[in-house]
Amino acid sequence: MRNVILIGFMGAGKTTVGEALAKRYGLPLVDTDWLIEERAGMTISEIFEKKGEEVFRRTETAVLETLLSDPETKVISVGGGLPLREENRRLLKQLGTVIYLEVKPETVWKRLEGDTTRPLLQGGDVKQRVEEMITARSPIYREAAEVIVTADGRSVDEIVEELEERMG
């Protein structure tokens, strides 16, 4: 079996669905944000604040390269902005089967209301920003993905079942 990779916007449920898929297939789950935090010895917010987004984005690419040289099959949940770099999309395709968990802006607001861990969603008109970011990113996510699944209003079990059917 190839690695299973989950991409999508913040709050799409990549880690939650990833956990369920990992359990179902008996595979370990890794999340690129966890790996970055481990490397840096800092939280994502601290990295953005102290080193800047550019350093964070470079670390995302470095983490993908490390995962590519790891022979153990995994479920990999990927930070929402990682697929935006073309180089990363190329690496993702090499790494395994890429699944895009698609969500509407309303789903994101509801899930992430009061969240303080995502530096790109702090302050200002968050609803408008989420809408603009999803509009800008969704064609890129679609381009990066082999399988696209809707996550709005669906349970984790429903999503996992659909993915199992579609991935074989």
Ligand code: S3P
């Ligand atoms: C980001 C998504 C976050 C995290 C960082 C930037 C983004 O990951 O990598 O805050 O640009 O969409 P999640 O998608 O796991 O929230």
